[in-house]
Amino acid sequence: MYHTWMRFFTPGPAHHRLGLVCLGVGLQHGTLPTVGPRTLDHHVAVVVSTGRGWFRTPDGRRTAVTAPALLWLTPGVPHHYGPDPDTGWDEAFVDFTGPTADTYTELGYIEPHRPVVALSDAGAARATVGRIVRAARRGNPLLEVETSAAVHELLVTLRRARADTAPDGEQVLQALARDACKPLTVADHATRHGMTPAELRTAVRRGAGCSPKDYLLGIRLGHAKELLAATELPVAAVARRVGYDDPAYFSRLFTRRVGMAPVRFREQQAHTVPGGWSDQVPDPDDPPIIGRTPTG
Incomplete structure (x- = not known):
């Protein structure tokens, strides 16, 4: 039946x-x-x-x-x-x-x-x-x-x-995200986690569907966009904040991945506000409302 x-x-x-x-x-x-x-x-x-x-x-x-x-x-x-x-x-x-x-x-x-x-x-x-x-x-x-x-x-x-999504794999991704803007190579990150570069590649590919290099780059460029949009920091300072000592290399990389130069991105997206943007993710069920003092 x-x-x-x-x-x-x-x-x-x-x-x-x-x-x-x-x-x-x-x-x-x-x-x-x-x-x-x-x-x-x-x-x-x-x-x-x-x-x-x-x-x-x-x-x-x-x-x-x-x-x-x-x-x-x-x-x-x-x-x-x-x-x-x-x-x-x-x-x-x-x-x-x-x-x-x-x-x-x-x-x-x-x-x-x-x-x-x-x-x-x-x-x-x-x-x-x-x-x-x-x-x-x-x-x-x-x-x-x-x-x-x-x-x-x-x-x-x-x-x-998926039942095989190991907690330690999630921890590796979270740690990579936390340290993404430090001037570390993929091999450096692997060593910090007691892994070989090949093991780190496998873990990140399994967890995020991409290579460690692309995973870190996505986080770095996302943070760079936030700094360009929300602050008046020079492009060279933004580059250093996200882990690049060579601002020219950063600009070329940003342009290739984003499709426009950092300066052009800032012209389009700039929203500089006193005090800067909050790093705290808002609660979708209790979003910020004008006139109300945040509780967190």
């Missing part, structure tokens, strides 16, 4: 230009029938909330699936899976496609080589799928754009929910 609800969409050409579109969504539970063997031309994320079952890879290996878990079904790759006939399972699935999926794969959010991924919790992912379900009501004029945005959110949520 099983129960199923599903709905499928046909986004138009303009919606496909968003880069990532939702093709369908479904909620199912019980002793569902076996799926496949079959091959699809698009991606599907299957979130198993309760129960257990199995997944057979193209090479014939059978992998146990125990909730909470994620099944990645990727284009052109045969798959075959199903719940245990004695227990069944509770699943939600989202079909999606678009060239942006390739970027998410490159960044490690989608893992074609690992079709079964253990999750620490499926609640947040199910909540995101729920938003797609609510957007799927008949006659919703914002359907394609709402569901496209939710697929982006789902991929981020699933990335955060």
